[in-house]
Amino acid sequence: MKNVIISLGLLLSSITTVQAQDIVSQLQACRAQTDxxxxxxxxxxxxVKYAEENIKNDLHVTKVSTPNSNAATPPVTTPTKSPTTPPVSVSTEKRPPADDYASRDDQVKRFGLSKVIEPQEKIEKITSVITSVQKNPYGKLIITLETGQVWRQTNSTSLRLKPGQEVYVEEGALGSYFLGKESSNKRIRVKRSK
Known part of the structure; x- marks a missing residue:
């Protein structure tokens, strides 16, 4: 039994080695094309050729056991169908991402919200005027800007802010944001909540 398994393994490995060499030679022939x-x-x-061959050669080994027999039974090989993938169409026309068409106002409205797609020209800093400043029960600030954005303080640094002051919000490393005044070197770490 062991000899059969070993010889079967050697046979399969030699077949895949020959196929791998065939793939390499065909890829090199494609690479030689100048157009x-x-x-x-x-x-x-x-x-397409090798995807079809892999689907044809895709075999699944399952062990069949019967409840009445205690003896080990050899594995049974049954073919399984892999879901076929539709052919990929490649267009030569380059389309810029949809987010590139977003206006600056749209980018300002979405600044600080979760990032799904990064635009090519990304806004890293916005300035706005504070409309209201509140404190939560833990003494951290909740700042509302005239753009309608609401920013909540996440660190414990103190920064005196009043309605009517102009502040900036800039992006830090790893998705963090900082709010500060141009007239001061202090800034607080914030997270956008609205």
Missing amino acids: NAVRLACYDKLA
């Missing part, structure tokens, strides 16, 4: 469109078509043909 970009021809080279891309060659790579696409190889991808």
Whole structure:
């Protein structure tokens, strides 16, 4: 039994080695193409060819056991179908991300909210006037700006702020934000809540 398994393993490994060498030679032939469109078509043909071969050769080994027998039974090989993926279409026309079309006002409104897509020209600092300053029960500030943004203090640094003052909010490292006054070197760490 062990000899059969070992010989089967050696046979399968030699087949995959031959296939790997075949893939490499075909990839090198595609790489030698000078025209970009021809080279891309060659790579696409190889991808489709080997995806189909992998689907055909995809075998799943399961152990079948019967409740009445205590003897070990050999594994049974059954083919399984992998979900086929639709062919990928490649367009040569370059489209900029949709977020690049966002106006500055839209970017200011979304500044500090969770990041889904990074725009190419990202705003790193905004300035606005404070409309209200409140303290939560823990003594930390809740600052509302005239843009409608609400920022909550997350650290315990003290900074005296009054309605009507102009402040800036800038992005720090690792998604943190800082609020400060231009006339002062102090700043507080904040998180946008609205």
